[in-house]
Amino acid sequence: MIRLRRSVLSVPGSSDKMISKGLELSADEIMLDLEDGVALEEKEGARSKIIRAFKDHDWGDRVRAYRINGLDTPFAYRDIIDVVEQARESIDVIVIPKVEKAADVQFVDSLLSQIEMNLGLKKTIGLEASIETALGMLNVKEIAFASPRLETLVFGIADYGASLTMPSSGVSGHGDAEENFIHRWHFPMSRMVMAAKAARLAAIDAPYGDFRNEAGLEKSCQQAALLGYDGKWAIHPAQLDTINETFTPSSEDIRRAQIILKAYEDVKASGEGATALDGKMVDAASVRLARVTYEQARRLGLLEEKE
Ligand code: COA
Ligand code: MG
16 A cells, blocks of 8 residues: 655644644644653553544544554553554554564554454554664564565664664754764664665654754755655654655656656667666666656646646
C-alpha cells in the first residue's frame, strides 16, 4: 500500500486537546502516541482517548496511526488488543517502537491476524517499525523484510543516540553537535534507508527536537531528502509546512522528470541505450529516479496543469 507520508505528526495520546488540534493540521499522517509522549500514570487512560479519536473524529485523507509501547513493557499487548478491538477498521497502521529483530514485527503481525480473524475485519492493518537501538540498526535488513504488513521504517534518533552511548548536548537529536566532526547520523540514516528501499518500504526520518529553530529544521529535512527519505516526523505544528514543502517535488523537478521520461522514450524508440540532456547523461538509472519524482507528483495532484 503506497501512502503519502511527507509529514508524520506525533500527538501525545493523553491529550484530548492536542488530538483535536492535530486532526485539523496539514500532516499527511497523524500518529497518536501511547509510548514516550505519555506519562506512566496516563498510559491506560490514553488508550480510551485514542480509541475515541479513531472512532469519532473525521481524519480526512490523513493516515490514521498510533504508536504502542515497547514489546518489553507491560503495556504493549493491551495497546494492541484493546485499541484494535474497539477502533477496528478506523486504524490504518500501528507504529512499533524499538524494534530489534524480525520476530518483534512478526509477533505483532500474528496477534493482529488473530484479532482481525476474530472480528471478521475486511481490512489488514499495516505496520511501521521504528529503528532506534544498536541492535535494531544491526538487524535492520531482516526487520525490513519481516512482514507483508510493513509499510515504513522510521529512524528514532534520541533513543538511537542513547543506545550507542553518544554524548548528548542539549536536545539529543538532529542538529545536536553535528557540525563539529563527521555528521553523526549519516551512517545509521543511510543504513536504514537502504534496507527500507530494498524492501520497497518508505523511510521516515526522526523529528527535529529544537522545534523553534526553523533554519535547522529546513537543513535537516534537506539532508534526509538527499539520502532518499520520503518524509519526517514532526513534534510541533509549526514544523509541518517546512517538512511538507521539502518532501514535495518542486515544479522544476517535475518538469525535468517529465523531460527525462520523454527523452528516454525517444531514445528507446531509436534503439540507443543512453542520450544526453543539457550536457548530462540520461540512461535507465536516471529514468528510474525520474519515475519516482513523477509518481510522487501524481499522488500529490501536481501533474494536471503540466501534462
Ligand atoms: N500535536 C498537536 N498539537 C500540538 C502539538 C502536537 N504535537 N504540539 C503542540 N500543539 C499545540 C499546543 O497544544 C498549542 O495549542 P493551542 O494554541 O490551541 O494552545 C499549539 O500547538 C502551540 O503549541 P506551543 O505552545 O508552541 O507548544 P507547547 O509548549 O504547548 O508544547 C511540546 C511543546 C514539545 C511539549 C509539544 O509540542 C509536544 O508535546 N509535542 C509532541 C511530543 C511527542 O509526541 N513526543 C514523542 C514523540 S518523539
Ligand atoms: Mg524513541
